[in-house]
Amino acid sequence: MSKVCVVTGGGSGMGLAAAKLMPKDHIIVVSGRTESKLTKAVEELTAAGFTAHAKSCDTSKRDSVQALAEYAATLGEITNVIHAAGVSPAMKVTPADLLHINALGTVYVNQEFSKRMHKGSVIVDIASMSAYTLPEAMLPKAAYALAETDEAAFVDALLKICAVVEDAYKKNGLAYSLSKNFVTWYAAKCAFDFGPNGIRVASLSPGLIATDMGNLEAGNGGPMLVFSCENRMGTPEELGFAIATLADERNGYLAGVDILCDGGTIRGMHEFKKPQ
Ligand SMILES: NC(=O)c1ccc[n+]([C@@H]2O[C@H](COP(=O)([O-])OP(=O)(O)OC[C@H]3O[C@@H](n4cnc5c(N)ncnc54)[C@H](OP(=O)(O)O)[C@@H]3O)[C@@H](O)[C@H]2O)c1
Known part of the structure; x- marks a missing residue:
C-alpha cells in the first residue's frame, strides 16, 4: 500500500517546503483554501x-x-x-478567526486524521515561537481541555484574555500567541492519547521565517530578530528541512515535545541577549 503524506497549508511557505523534502515514495496531498496555490504546488x-x-x-x-x-x-x-495551515495577526482576521483556524483547526486535524492512522505514523503540528512569549500566569491552561468538549467556552475563555488590550493588532497578536501556545499543549496531549496506538505526535515552533506570512509580519515581528543568534529571519527551506525531519518515521522517539526552531530568538530574549 502506498504511503500518503498530507500537508495542510501545503500550497505555500513552510508546508510546501517540507513536502518537497519528504521521501519520494510517499504520495503527497497538499491542501488549503486557495485552489490556484494548490495547483501550482502540485506542478x-x-x-x-x-x-x-x-x-x-x-x-x-x-x-x-x-x-x-x-x-x-x-x-x-x-x-x-x-x-502547517494557519493565519497570523497582520492578516484580515479577528481574534476569533485566529482561535478557530489555528487552535480548533488543530483539534480537527489531529482527531480526524488519527482515526485513520496506524502504528508507525506521525502528526506534526506547526505552532510558533509566539507560544513562548506570554507569561505563564497569563496562559489559560485550565480552559485548554474545553477545546475538545465545549468549543464556545474554549473560545470565550481565550477571547477574555485578548480583551485586556485595546489596539486591534495587539488583540490579534495575543490571540495568535494563545492559539499557538494551545497548539504546543494540544500536540503533547495527543502524543499521550495516541501513543498507545503507535501514532507519534510532536509540534514545531518556527521563529520569524521569510514566507508570505513571515514577510507580512516582519514589520511587527522584525524587532525580535535582534535576539536571534545570527540576527536574521529563517528561510522556508531551513524550516522545511526541520519539519520534514521531524515528520520522518525514523525519528520514532521524538514525541510529546515542541521543537523550538527559531534561530535562538526566544533563548536570546530571555537570557543571552536579554534587554537591559
Ligand atoms: N512565517 C513565519 O514567520 C511563522 C512563524 C511562526 C509560525 N508560523 C506558522 O507556520 C505555519 C505555516 O505558515 P507559513 O509561514 O508557511 O505561511 P503561508 O505561506 O501563509 O502558509 C500558510 C498556509 O495555510 C493556509 N491556510 C490558512 N488558513 C487556512 C485554513 N483555514 N484552512 C486551510 N488552510 C489554511 C494558507 O493557504 P490558504 O490561505 O490558501 O488557505 C497557506 O498556504 C502557520 O501555521 C504559521 O502560523 C509562521
Whole structure:
C-alpha cells in the first residue's frame, strides 16, 4: 500500500517546503483554501518527481477536514500529517478567526486524521515561537481541555484574555500567541492519547521565517530578530528541512515535545541577549 503524506497549508511557505523534502515514495496531498496555490504546488512537486494531489480544505471546519482525511485514505495509508495551515495577526482576521483556524483547526486535524492512522505514523503540528512569549500566569491552561468538549467556552475563555488590550493588532497578536501556545499543549496531549496506538505526535515552533506570512509580519515581528543568534529571519527551506525531519518515521522517539526552531530568538530574549 502506498504511503500518503498530507500537508495542510501545503500550497505555500513552510508546508510546501517540507513536502518537497519528504521521501519520494510517499504520495503527497497538499491542501488549503486557495485552489490556484494548490495547483501550482502540485506542478512544482510533480516536476520534482513526486506523485502529488491537491484537495481543498478549510481546517477551521471539521467536515472539511473529515473530507480531506477520507480523500487521503483512498490514496493509500496515511503515514505522515504535517499540519502547517494557519493565519497570523497582520492578516484580515479577528481574534476569533485566529482561535478557530489555528487552535480548533488543530483539534480537527489531529482527531480526524488519527482515526485513520496506524502504528508507525506521525502528526506534526506547526505552532510558533509566539507560544513562548506570554507569561505563564497569563496562559489559560485550565480552559485548554474545553477545546475538545465545549468549543464556545474554549473560545470565550481565550477571547477574555485578548480583551485586556485595546489596539486591534495587539488583540490579534495575543490571540495568535494563545492559539499557538494551545497548539504546543494540544500536540503533547495527543502524543499521550495516541501513543498507545503507535501514532507519534510532536509540534514545531518556527521563529520569524521569510514566507508570505513571515514577510507580512516582519514589520511587527522584525524587532525580535535582534535576539536571534545570527540576527536574521529563517528561510522556508531551513524550516522545511526541520519539519520534514521531524515528520520522518525514523525519528520514532521524538514525541510529546515542541521543537523550538527559531534561530535562538526566544533563548536570546530571555537570557543571552536579554534587554537591559
Ligand atoms: N512565517 C513565519 O514567520 C511563522 C512563524 C511562526 C509560525 N508560523 C506558522 O507556520 C505555519 C505555516 O505558515 P507559513 O509561514 O508557511 O505561511 P503561508 O505561506 O501563509 O502558509 C500558510 C498556509 O495555510 C493556509 N491556510 C490558512 N488558513 C487556512 C485554513 N483555514 N484552512 C486551510 N488552510 C489554511 C494558507 O493557504 P490558504 O490561505 O490558501 O488557505 C497557506 O498556504 C502557520 O501555521 C504559521 O502560523 C509562521
